[in-house]
Amino acid sequence: MPVAACGSLGRPLLLVGGEGERRTLPAAAAFADGVNWQVGVCGFAHKSRVLAELCESLGRDPATLRRTHAPNFQLFESEREFARWRQDERRGRSSEEVYAYIRKRGALYGTAFAIEETIEAFVDTGCSGFMVFCNSAPSVDALRMLAELPSVYHALGGFRLGGSC
Numbered sequence: 001m002p003v004a005a006c007g008s009l010g011r012p013l014l015l016v017g018g019e020g021e022r023r024t025l026p027a028a029a030a031f032a033d034g035v036n037w038q039v040g041v042c043g044f045a046h047k048s049r050v051l052a053e054l055c056e057s058l059g060r061d062p063a064t065l066r067r068t069h070a071p072n073f074q075l076f077e078s079e080r081e082f083a084r085w086r087q088d089e090r091r092g093r094s095s096e097e098v099y100a101y102i103r104k105r106g107a108l109y110g111t112a113f114a115i116e117e118t119i120e121a122f123v124d125t126g127c128s129g130f131m132v133f134c135n136s137a138p139s140v141d142a143l144r145m146l147a148e149l150p151s152v153y154h155a156l157g158g159f160r161l162g163g164s165c
Contacts, residue, residue, distance in 0.1 A: 017070065019043075021050050029054035034066035036131060040106040041118075044069060045125040066128050072107040073132035075115065075142040082110050108132060112145055119151045 016032040018024035019039060028035045029051060037047055044067070052062040076082040086095040093101070101107075106122065108115045108130075119130070132146070146152060 015068070019047060021047075025051055026054050029058055029060060029065065032065060034068060034129075036068045036070050038070045038105060040104045041121045041125060044106065044122060044127060048126050067126050068129035068131060069106060069122050069127050070131045070133065071105070071118075072102075072109065073115075073134055073146065074109050074136060075145060076109070076111055079111060079114075082114075108146070112149060115146065116149045116151050119149065123151055 013033045014031060015034045015036055016024065016028040017036040017038075018028075019037055025035070025047070035047075035051065037044060039047060048067055051065065051067070055062040055065060074085075076085065083095065086098040091098050102109045106118065108118055110118075122130075130152070
């Protein structure tokens, strides 16, 4: 039951968001088409292993359950601009604490190069999609740059912005 584009399963997709290993992940293994987490790369790998074990215990092929990540997203022109943003006192944390939080949650914050490295790390752990949260309204160009990063383009199976179902 692989998940296909545009809901071609003949019914709406069931995408479960949540990290709970006692109730949420077992329910997802039994009933969902996909799962969505907002965790860092190590957390994503761990949740993937737990989910695979749950699927196997139910006789389900873990590959039939799509795994996605829901990171916050903000593209910066340069490392310098990103550093200034992290140092803003309104964040209520030091620059190092902000950076650690971003990495812990797997957020796509930084330059295009840094974001692509993060995406590649997620894809390497089996992530097959991203649902980005934009904390500040991004420009169309920023979203286009994100979609056209080689790792994103490859993960999307060659889909380009402007495509339709």
